[in-house]
Amino acid sequence: MNIVGITACTAGIAHTYIAKEKLLNAAKKLGHEAKVETQGTIGVEDELTAEDLKKADVVIIAADIGIAGRDRFKGLKVVDISIHTLVKSPEAVLKKIAEKIGG
Amino acid sequence: MLISKNLISLELCADTKRDAIEQLAKLAEREGKISAYTDYVQDVFKRESEYTTGVGGGIAIPHAKSQAVKEAMIVFGRFRNKIEWNSADDKPVNMVFLLGVPSENIDNLHLKIISQLARSLVNEDFVQFLQNAQSKDEIFNYLSGLQVS
Numbered sequence: 001m002n003i004v005g006i007t008a009c010t011a012g013i014a015h016t017y018i019a020k021e022k023l024l025n026a027a028k029k030l031g032h033e034a035k036v037e038t039q040g041t042i043g044v045e046d047e048l049t050a051e052d053l054k055k056a057d058v059v060i061i062a063a064d065i066g067i068a069g070r071d072r073f074k075g076l077k078v079v080d081i082s083i084h085t086l087v088k089s090p091e092a093v094l095k096k097i098a099e100k101i102g103g
Numbered sequence: 104m105l106i107s108k109n110l111i112s113l114e115l116c117a118d119t120k121r122d123a124i125e126q127l128a129k130l131a132e133r134e135g136k137i138s139a140y141t142d143y144v145q146d147v148f149k150r151e152s153e154y155t156t157g158v159g160g161g162i163a164i165p166h167a168k169s170q171a172v173k174e175a176m177i178v179f180g181r182f183r184n185k186i187e188w189n190s191a192d193d194k195p196v197n198m199v200f201l202l203g204v205p206s207e208n209i210d211n212l213h214l215k216i217i218s219q220l221a222r223s224l225v226n227e228d229f230v231q232f233l234q235n236a237q238s239k240d241e242i243f244n245y246l247s248g249l250q251v252s
Contacts, residue, residue, distance in 0.1 A: 022225055
């Protein structure tokens with residue numbers, strides 16, 4: 001699967017980045033490609049480009065707050081989860097998503 | 104200074120999550136990082152009640168963006184005992200990074216360093232390093248290194 005994601009936690013200083021790291025590690029372990037944009041207090045980093053979205057099979061939004069730029073994902077498969085779920089079991093999340101979209 | 108040797112303490116003891124957080128917050132207060140201890144601790148617990156800051160590997164990162172924080176800070180405490188923290192991996196915690204950033208005028212460099220620290224906590228080698236470090240100096244040197252990378 002080619003995964004793109006956005007992470008955004010409430011305080012925006014720590015979990016946002018831990019969730020990103022966990023998602024990237026889990027994706028690598030399971031043999032998927034992944035790119036994750038963070039929306040933290042510092043702002044947006046590793047912004048998803050049009051190119052990234054063209055290649056994406058699924059968009060994972062792990063957020064506890066509203067995220068910016070949701071309209072970019074029109075027409076794409078979007079999965080919304082909480083940051084906590086992603087941090088707790090990143091591999092289980094990816095396996096479930098892969099099952100659902102057949103990737 | 105985001106990190107200083109006076110904000111690192113090894114060989115601590117705490118019975119509960121609250122005790123651990125309060126001890127580290129007292130360190131921060133002593134170093135002049137927070138203007139209102141009670142408000143800061145309250146903000147940390149408010150954040151903690153949303154979902155756990157026990158991220159796995161024996162590490163917790165309680166934190167708050169708070170008006171009571173004068174200057175962004177990273178306080179590190181390693182505890183001799185294990186503390187129940189309702190962690191993501193269901194294991195108890197013995198290493199705690201208490202973080203704080205002011206609610207306004209936050210220095211982006213501080214945010215960057217904190218985010219780098221957060222990302223390294225997912226790395227098992229780094230967690231092992233923290234667990235085995237023999238002195239405050241070792242940990243301080245590593246953390247200060249985050250500022251230049």
